[in-house]
Amino acid sequence: MTNHYVSSSSTHALAQGLGWxxxxxxxxQLLAPRRLATSLGMDEHSGLIQAYGAREIATGIGILTQSDPTPWIWGRVGGDVLDLATLAAAVPNNPRKGNALMAMMAVAGVAALDVICAQELAAHRQDQQRRRTYRDYSNRSGMPRPIAEMRGAARDFEVPKDMRIPELLRPWTSGNPVPNDNRAASSSETTTSTGVTVGQPSPSGLKPQLSSAQTVKTAHQTVT
Incomplete structure (x- = not known):
């Protein structure tokens, strides 16, 4: 998530202030272009100042009326650059050079606010888009009912026998699995000298098969 230097409410309040x-x-600029031009030593640019005033009014209305003022704040940044360029061109050989420089400093300060506001608005908009993209499941518990209602719901559950010992894993006698209750009785099976357990046919009901080594050993014991 983007780090913000200004909260969302403060950013929008700053945007509203810049709009006004x-x-x-x-x-x-629109109503007194000649007076402003004279104070800045730019008498021949009164028409240009009046045009800049119309631009400022249009930008301010856009900031105040639109739900997302970000493009209009960036428009103010572009206007600030244009104002600085116009003032810088008027500084040389200007009889009111001090006023022009002070105006440049004021425009530069407002431009900095415009840039900060535009960046913060863009960052907040990106965060809102991320929240729309990823659903928030933090308020879900994964239970079909509230936890208080789920408590003790499985108290009467009985575990099936095949869940204790699966049927295919029980000891086999006479081709049938020994019930769970008779496991102790099946433990008395004996083992021959060949290592084969008596009384444990395979699950298919056939007699246990001897390996080749066990067959040779059994045959040798029978002959001797």
Whole structure:
């Protein structure tokens, strides 16, 4: 998850503030372009300042009216770059050079706020998209009913015999499996000198098969 320097509510509040600031600055540029141009030593650029004012008003309205103001904040960043370029071009041979430099510093400070706000808005939007992509199952227990109702539900459960000892794994006598209750009786089976257990036919009911070594040993004992 992206690390945020500003909370989501603070970011949107900052965006709203920038929107109102943009409208206020745009009105000043639109209604008094000559006065602003004179104070900045840019008398011949009053029409350009008025056009920038219309741009600021449009951007501010977009920020305040749209549910996602991120594109409009980035639009403010682009406008800030354009304002800085215009002021920088007017600094040389400017009789009011100090005012122009102060205006550049003010625009640079607002531009920094615009960049921070745009980045935070984009980061919060990415987090919201991730939350929509991955479902949240943290409130699920995996039980069909609440835990209080599940407690003691298996108290009367009886374990089947074949779950204690599977039928195919029980001792075999006379081709049939010995019941669980008779396991102790089947433990008395004897083993011959050849190592073959008597009374344990295979599960198919056939007699136990001897290996080749056991067959030779048994034959040798019979001859001797």
């Amino acid at each position: 600031f943009s409208i206020g600055l745009g009105l000043a």
